[in-house]
Amino acid sequence: xxxxxxxxxxxxxxxxxxxxxxxxxxxxxxxxxxxxxxxxxxxxxxxxxxxxxxxxxxxxxxxxxxxxxxxxxxxxxxxxxxxxxxxxxxxxxxxxxxxxxxxxxxxxxxxxxxxxxxxxxxxxxxxxxxxxxxxxxxxxxxxxxxxxxxxxxxxxxxxxxxxxxxxxxxxxxxxxxxxxxxxxxxxxxxxxxxxxxxxxxxxxxxxxxxxxxxxxxxxxxxxxxxxxxxxxxxxxxxxxxxxxxxxxxxxxxxxxxxxxxxxxxxxxxxxxxxxxxxxxxxxxxxxxxxxxxxxxxxxxxxxxxxxxxxxxxxxxxxxxxxx
Amino acid sequence: xxxxxxxxxxxxxxxxxxxxxxxxxxxxxxxxxxxxxxxxxxxxxxxxxxxxxxxxxxxxxxxxxxxxxxxxxxxxxxxxxxxxxxxxxxxxxxxxxxxxxxxxxxxxxxxxxxxxxxxxxxxxxxxxxxxxxxxxxxxxxxxxxxxxxxxxxxxxxxxxxxxxxxxxxxxxxxxxxxxxxxxxxxxxxxxxxxxxxxxxxxxxxxxxxxxxxxxxxxxxxxxxxxxxxxxxxxxxxxxxxxxxxxxxxxxxxxxxxxxxxxxxxxxxxxxxxxxxxxxxxxxxxxxxxxxxxxxxxxxxxxxxxxxxxxxxxxxxxxxxxxx
Numbered sequence: 140x141x142x143x144x145x146x147x148x149x150x151x152x153x154x155x156x157x158x159x160x161x162x163x164x165x166x167x168x169x170x171x172x173x174x175x176x177x178x179x180x181x182x183x184x185x186x187x188x189x190x191x192x193x194x195x196x197x198x199x200x201x202x203x204x205x206x207x208x209x210x211x212x213x214x215x216x217x218x219x220x221x222x223x224x225x226x227x228x229x230x231x232x233x234x235x236x237x238x239x240x241x242x243x244x245x246x247x248x249x250x251x252x253x254x255x256x257x258x259x260x261x262x263x264x265x266x267x268x269x270x271x272x273x274x275x276x277x278x279x280x281x282x283x284x285x286x287x288x289x290x291x292x293x294x295x296x297x298x299x300x301x302x303x304x305x306x307x308x309x310x311x312x313x314x315x316x317x318x319x320x321x322x323x324x325x326x327x328x329x330x331x332x333x334x335x336x337x338x339x340x341x342x343x344x345x346x347x348x349x350x351x352x353x354x355x356x357x358x359x360x361x362x363x364x365x366x367x368x369x370x371x372x373x374x375x376x377x378x379x380x381x382x383x384x385x386x387x388x389x390x391x392x393x394x395x396x397x398x399x400x401x402x403x404x405x406x407x408x409x410x411x412x413x414x415x416x417x418x419x420x421x422x423x424x425x426x427x428x429x430x431x432x433x434x435x436x437x438x439x440x441x442x443x444x445x446x447x448x449x450x451x452x453x454x455x456x457x458x459x460x461x462x
Numbered sequence: 463x464x465x466x467x468x469x470x471x472x473x474x475x476x477x478x479x480x481x482x483x484x485x486x487x488x489x490x491x492x493x494x495x496x497x498x499x500x501x502x503x504x505x506x507x508x509x510x511x512x513x514x515x516x517x518x519x520x521x522x523x524x525x526x527x528x529x530x531x532x533x534x535x536x537x538x539x540x541x542x543x544x545x546x547x548x549x550x551x552x553x554x555x556x557x558x559x560x561x562x563x564x565x566x567x568x569x570x571x572x573x574x575x576x577x578x579x580x581x582x583x584x585x586x587x588x589x590x591x592x593x594x595x596x597x598x599x600x601x602x603x604x605x606x607x608x609x610x611x612x613x614x615x616x617x618x619x620x621x622x623x624x625x626x627x628x629x630x631x632x633x634x635x636x637x638x639x640x641x642x643x644x645x646x647x648x649x650x651x652x653x654x655x656x657x658x659x660x661x662x663x664x665x666x667x668x669x670x671x672x673x674x675x676x677x678x679x680x681x682x683x684x685x686x687x688x689x690x691x692x693x694x695x696x697x698x699x700x701x702x703x704x705x706x707x708x709x710x711x712x713x714x715x716x717x718x719x720x721x722x723x724x725x726x727x728x729x730x731x732x733x734x735x736x737x738x739x740x741x742x743x744x745x746x747x748x749x750x751x752x753x754x755x756x757x758x759x760x761x762x763x764x765x766x767x768x769x770x771x772x773x774x775x776x777x778x779x780x781x782x783x784x785x
Contacts, residue, residue: 240640242640244637249571251572252540253539253715265708321572321643321644324704384647385587385592385631385650
């Protein structure tokens, strides 16, 4: 199943189901008004949602208007982002002479969750001098996860998989990181691709708590990278168990993988500018690629079997205040 | 005005107004069903709420049953906690040989906000070995704050002042802090005293974006500290402006002061065990005070003119899972 949220009734929109080819949709009217409700009541609504999905598979549905779509969860009660691709951290440490992070646990911070941007709207940011960067990553959305859930039991709480652009402001990030308090200013609202996909619909691409798909990232129309999701050092089940060690996770919690990064970065490129700048610094002593300017456009999706299961993030950064 | 939330209709409860002496209440029926709604529509509902408050002042209202009260916001879209009392950081660094935090900005992290405990319910935590500690602090709740709001304009967005116990797990906190990612496991759900107070109702105790009141903290019935809120290095207006630098703040954002701590700690004591242990370590080479055990009870309030404007946090930690 592929779930999406149509702008209708702010701020949480209307839950719809989308056909496998992304062309048609049926609203989940009478089953679940919003995706948040569906996640809270998943066991009670899943069978009805799957019946609706069967009608889509049989050819029913209206033509999907992609410009109507919001982020699948336009706001969420909790967003916990990991950093599970070790190559990314290693490159950043090597390039900038940072000490290795001393921990034997998954890395994770709590981020802003009261607003997630759609994959197509303009992204208003205050200042180019902040070092505007994207981060392409996968995420999962859980149902309610009780405190103390172990990794072995965690995967059954993964209800949906999503594709995220975790906007990052690189001039601020290291300053905030040095305090030990994590990021506030360096991490404004994320963007999310339009379709939230059930793990079963990903087939073999969902295995070991990882998404075995590459990204396809372009910046202003030029190839930027196609790193692959399989190289997570820990899987989403480990990230969920880590998050739930001392708290219940509310239904609708979003857990992120951190920016996707591969050991073979010389071939596959990167999913964020900062990492490319680190590679350039290691090779040439200084970065060559600039951060984003207002008007620049980034496109991120995860191609699979000729399709795009999560849909596409394709948006500009602009100067200004958000609505 | 003093606002509170009565358990009625989960999870956000019912908004009530409470008399100045805390003895009587009137529900805000027909004005705002929940505190979150009131914060989103403050300009539209404030006059009606003040008319209701005048009826309370005239003697109307039912007897308040304190055991019915939830946290004023039982859940919030955003909780950003500062660390604005410099004595606390200095003591911790001196006792544990930590480097000083290199920053010229307010310290702030984003914490768990999908659940705030009431001031009287048991606090379920998984393990005494995690180093269970309280942190008494003040907080403010804002209405919508546009991105880029400066400190000079920020105070008008403070709609309510609250008293918080920011539960902290001290065996985990330094491990997470070293990663630079902030705290996830070390910061489970906070507790909040029952009454959220409008700044005007605090009189002279609300000045310079600070709360000029002491806490009164007891642990298992014994005096623990009475540090004063006036020693914030930056005020709540500075914390709000810091938080809003690259994001809008959603209505109902909670901003915390960080644990209250005074230069004269030898006389006034502390608002958390960890700081007392730091003082003991500096004086005697090792800590003498233990962290909390299951069954231990902490009581925190802010006495003012013989009353207690925020009501009282008085609760036990217990072994187990949250509901």
